[in-house]
Amino acid sequence: MIVVNLDVTKMKNLFLLFVLISNVNFSQTKEETIEWLNLKLESYGDNSFMGTYQVEIKDDSDWGEILVFTKKSWNPLLEKSTYDYYSFLPRVISAVNLSGKNRTNNTLDIFIISNSKSIYVHKEEEFISEIGIHMKNGHNEMTERIQKGFIHLLKLMGNEINPKKDFFKD
Template sequence: MKKITLLLLLFVNIGIAQNREETIDWLNRNLSEYAAPSNEEYNIKIVNDPNYGEMIVIEVIFTPLNVKGFYSFKPNAITRVTTTRKLRSDKINGNLDIEVVSKEKRIWTDDEKFIDSFYFWIQASNENVEKINKGFIHLLELMGNKIEPEKDFFKN
C-alpha cells in the first residue's frame, strides 16, 4: 500500500510542477500585473549565448522615461533570492521587494558592468511577493541551481 501511495504522489507532483516555459510565463504575467505603476516593468527570458550557454535575461522598462535596461546572468551565478524591505521607507510594515544576489559580481547590466545584486520592485501584497520569489527560485532550480528560500530577518 505504501508503494502505491508513493507512486501516486510522484505522478501527482510530476503533473503539477511547471516546466521552464510555464514558469517564465507565470513570472512575466505576475510581474506585469504587480509592477509598480510609476517604476518598472519586467520581462524574463532564456537566451542561449554561443559563448556562455543558457543565460537568464531580465529586461527592465523604466516606464516614466520608456528607458530599457537589462540584467543577464548564468543561473548558477545566483546564490540568494530573498524578500526584503531594505529599499522601503517603512522597514517594518512596508511592502516587500525581491533581492537577487550573485557570487561576487556576476550579473551583467545594460551599463556594461558587472554587479552583485538587483531588486524586483513590486506593488503587491506580501503574500504575492512571496509567491513570485518562490517562482523565481523554482526557475533557477529548473535550470540546475537549487537555492533554499531565505527570509529577511527584518521583514516581520
C-alpha cells in the same frame, strides 16, 4: 465478484507511488515558469514608479542558457521609455531574497543576488551583484510566490538554492 486483499503496507506504498507520480507530472517547465513570472510581474510589480519587468531565457553560443532581465521605465521629463537589460548565468545566483529595506510601508521587494559581481548591466557595460524588483503595496503574499517562482526557475536551470529563512516568521 473479485475481492482484492491488500495489506496496509501495500496500500501505503501504492498511495506513496501515486503521490510521487502526480508530483512529477505537475511540475512547471522553464517556459511555463517564465510565462507565469512575467504575468505576475506585470500585475504585481511596482510599474507605476519603478517600471515594468520581464524575464526571458536566451541561448548564447559561448555560455549556453542565460537569463535576461528587462526593466522598462517611463521618464515623464523626457517623455520616453528607457530600458535596462541585465543578463546572467543561472549558476551565479546565490540567493533570491525578500526585503523591505528600501520601503517605509512594510512592502516586500525581491532581490536577485549573485555570488559576486556577476550580473551584467548592458547599459553601463559593467557588472553588479544584485537586481531589485520593486513590488506594489499590499501584495506581500504574491511577492513571496513570485520569489518561489524565481527559485523554481533557477532550479530548473541547474541552480538549486534555498530561500533565506525568516526566523521570526518560519
